[in-house]
Amino acid sequence: MVDLFHNLGLGFGVVFQVSWWSPWWLFGLSLPISINILMCLIGALVGTLVGVLPGIGTVATVAMLLPITFGLPPVGALIMLAGIYYGAQYGGSTTSILVNIPGEATSVVTAIDGHQMAKQGRAGPALAIAAIGSFFAGCVATVLIAVLGAPLTKLALAFGPAEYFSLMVLGLIFAVVLAKGSVLKAIAMIVFGLLLSMVGSDIETGASRMAFNIPELADGLGFATVAMGVFGFAEIIRNLDAGAEMNRDLVQQKITGLMPTRKDLIDSAPAIGRGTILGSILGILPGGGAVIASFAAYTLEKKIARNPSRFGRGAIEGVASPESANNAAAQTSFIPLLTLGIPPNAVMALMVGAMTIHGIVPGPQVMQKQPDLVWGMIASMWIGNLMLIIINLPLVGIWVRLLRVPYRLMFPSIVIFCAIGIYSVNNAPVDVILAGVFGLVGYWLIKHDFEPAPLLLGMVLGPLMEENLRRALLISRGDWSVFVTRPLSAVLLAIAAALLVLTVLPVLRAKRDEVFTESEN
């Protein structure tokens, strides 16, 4: 416990670190500024922007901003990227409530009841409850990361290659279970991702694999490139299919009275609590993250409500719970990354990319060797949440105005920004073309009902899995039974197998599908 406060103190120290800034136009005067707080604010602002605007997601944005972090100190870079991720969870609700179009996949269910509330003239309380719920969830999740961080790191240090491999198998199975649609297709996407990660030179032997003597492929496919293609360009192409002019029945009247009534608060308080707990748990599990958390939270609220028919007609719990859940999940998904070095979803995978740019290898040793980085990031999340509640509530009018920008002007801008972002990672034009090709691949995948998220997860975990598999088998002298004879590894694999069996069982499959059907009606 003392350790915890000590660590958090260290973190806040890092965030509030002041440096003196003396620009030439002040003629020798210096201003005290805190770079990390500035980064946190920028991250929160960009995150809100991305969250509010439909048609551009967090994955594409973080991929786009990766090159920008070259010039920043590592702590500041990670604080900013983290801010984008949880900031988007706040912003997404604004669009859902006011326009009935989710700004972010995580706010799909918020639109159901949130927009109804807005139509009844209660947009203010809906926005306020969403922000308050998110803030509460953010605070709890921050504490949770701080509490779980150290013990999980200790556990992770006891892991050998066999355990790591089994853990990643478990993670991928979770990703399958929590993915939308067919289990078979999700597994196929993971294996496709694993295969894509094999392109480039082999880590151990240096042999060039599946690179066809193309020099640009010798280093492998960049993760950011593929992510940008599959999540950025493919999304744009698909949106153009539907016609650029999306049906935006923006709630036109001025939002008056942000304050929720006492009854609203009493109604939503338990829902916020439930959403936070559910979101925190689902965030730690790999594969799902914030999206599944919001769906599951909504389903849970509907299940336990005394009068379920209120849902879909402006029930405030239907806003409070999913919004708390997605923010909690967005933050707790940092836990596996920071303690085990395993990214549980695509955004975290990009965080790995950002860390490697700065020469940090994610894993349990980061917490011990660079405590200022980890705890600075954790502390920044709390401050970021505080900023976000201000960004979102009093300034909501500004964001609403942004929504009036038509998609026909937005999509070419996104294309250009993405192209510049990809180009500046390596200053390589080929990367831009590759991202475009993966945009077409992503478009095809969407058309054939394949989920792109497991593909990216497979691609990130591929090299890690191969390395640990090789190492485990080398240590055991080629004996495959090592994965079941080592107790920890055996337990992990058993859970994975049990999960897979359970998902295929018809009863549970129906339950799983039920969680995802909310958005369609």
Next chain:
Amino acid sequence: MADTMGHSATTTRNTSVAIGIVLLAFAPQIFEFIWSIGTIFGWGSGPGPATVLISHATALFGGAPGAMLGSFAADAKKTLSSDVLLALIYSYPLIVVAILTLFMIIRAPQDYIGGIVLMAVALFALWASSDLHGMQGFKFGAGTAPRMFGGLLVALSAAIALTGLLSEGAGLSHYSWRGPLFVMAAIVFFALAIRPLGLVVTAFVSFLIAATGSHETRWIEAAIVGACLTLGCALLFPYVLGLPMPMFPRFLVQ
């Protein structure tokens, strides 16, 4: 009567699917042939189109069947050229699938075609990693993992295709050409032009090309926004963020 009509409808449909799969089966060869045409004009290096055509034709019609017969003989495998391997690992299995398709009733085209294309990708990966070392004792070679995952993907995609035959499901969804074409054109133009023409020209032109992707674009409005965006990018990326990037066309700067 209605029954037979329905049947004939699926047959014609199946033929086009089968033709598509055959095309897919020869896609790498066709791609290499088209690529090799460039060598006539001195773009890129590599064998000319005639060499490519002959080597693939002999591999497909002569080498591969010969190798199949000869594979019963010892040590025949090591001498196979990569073209023959491509025919053996990639083209032949897909042609078999195409022939089988003719006799199937496809219940869920979305799943069936999705599975087959994914299978083609997996087979291609198997071929691409066929020149790498496999297991050496209990030590993994460079090719072990790609082959493992490739094999797994072949099995999974076959299962997906099978579900497309066994259970009713969604049909093929509609593809539009305008959005993908112009967005891709903008991306390719950006990639080709950024070095010689610099950020200012490239960003503006790419913006307009991408904007063509939607039929709702209003040109004056798009041009104004494009110009503002270009100006913003020209200030943001090189100056504020310090990312090195050519700004103006090379011939103007010099």
